[in-house]
Amino acid sequence: MYRGYIAPHVRFRCVLCGECCKRYWIPITHADVIRISKYTGLDPLSFVTFFRKEMTTGWDYPEIKLSDGEYYMILAKRPDGSCIFNKYIGDKLICSIHPVKPYVCRFYPFIYWIEDDVVKFEILDKAIGYCPGLGRGPYYSFEVELRAVQEIRRAKEEYRMIVNKWNKLVERGVVKGTPEEFIRYMLNIAEEISKKMEENQSTNSY
Ligand code: SF4
Ligand code: SF4
Numbered sequence: 743m744y745r746g747y748i749a750p751h752v753r754f755r756c757v758l759c760g761e762c763c764k765r766y767w768i769p770i771t772h773a774d775v776i777r778i779s780k781y782t783g784l785d786p787l788s789f790v791t792f793f794r795k796e797m798t799t800g801w802d803y804p805e806i807k808l809s810d811g812e813y814y815m816i817l818a819k820r821p822d823g824s825c826i827f828n829k830y831i832g833d834k835l836i837c838s839i840h841p842v843k844p845y846v847c848r849f850y851p852f853i854y855w856i857e858d859d860v861v862k863f864e865i866l867d868k869a870i871g872y873c874p875g876l877g878r879g880p881y882y883s884f885e886v887e888l889r890a891v892q893e894i895r896r897a898k899e900e901y902r903m904i905v906n907k908w909n910k911l912v913e914r915g916v917v918k919g920t921p922e923e924f925i926r927y928m929l930n931i932a933e934e935i936s937k938k939m940e941e942n943q944s945t946n947s948y
Pocket of ligand 2: 768817825847
């Protein structure tokens with residue numbers, strides 16, 4: 743748990759324009775993939791893709807070694823740039839997986855970081871003048887985001903462990919390093935890693 747949080751005093755209500763879904767690549771973890779797959783019934787291969795590390799400025803997600811370089815796992819997009827899970831309802835572009843959307847989607851148009859055990863929120867610079875929801879509705883409470891911070895931290899730790907194990911297999915030539923192999927491996931060991939984390943946490947709490 744954290745000692746507290748600091749957040750901007752700002753009005754925000756999402757107007758469902760879907761612009762942020764078109765603008766950004768969405769990095770995901772194993773936990774995102776499992777949640778989305780259970781909710782939609784879709785095979786992860788139909789909505790997961792990989793983005794070359796060199797094409798980014800570096801993200802706070804582990805780099806996956808594949809046969810031809812390092813990648814981040816992301817959500818697939820359509821040719822018009824919209825997310826594979828965007829859906830039109832009238833003129834509104836909504837998220838069709840809202841209850842299980844990836845961690846990163848839960849924060850826009852804000853960012854957060856943790857300093858001295860305090861969660862600090864800020865408006866994302868690039869969202870100012872771009873996200874039409876900023877400045878609308880009531881003052882924003884950040885309750886949803888605060889709950890998500892703890893969940894994300896745990897998911898990212900697990901995901902890092904999975905990717906580290908996978909990367910060693912690639913380095914040793916045990917696997918070929920295809921995207922399909924990575925997804926299968928990740929889903930196979932996700933439960934084992936989660937149990938290991940729980941055991942470590944209960945050991946540390948004695
Ligand atoms: S750009 Fe802002 S208003 Fe539009 S969908 Fe994203 S969060 Fe909502
Ligand atoms: S998962 Fe939902 S919120 Fe996230 S980019 Fe896709 S449509 Fe937008």
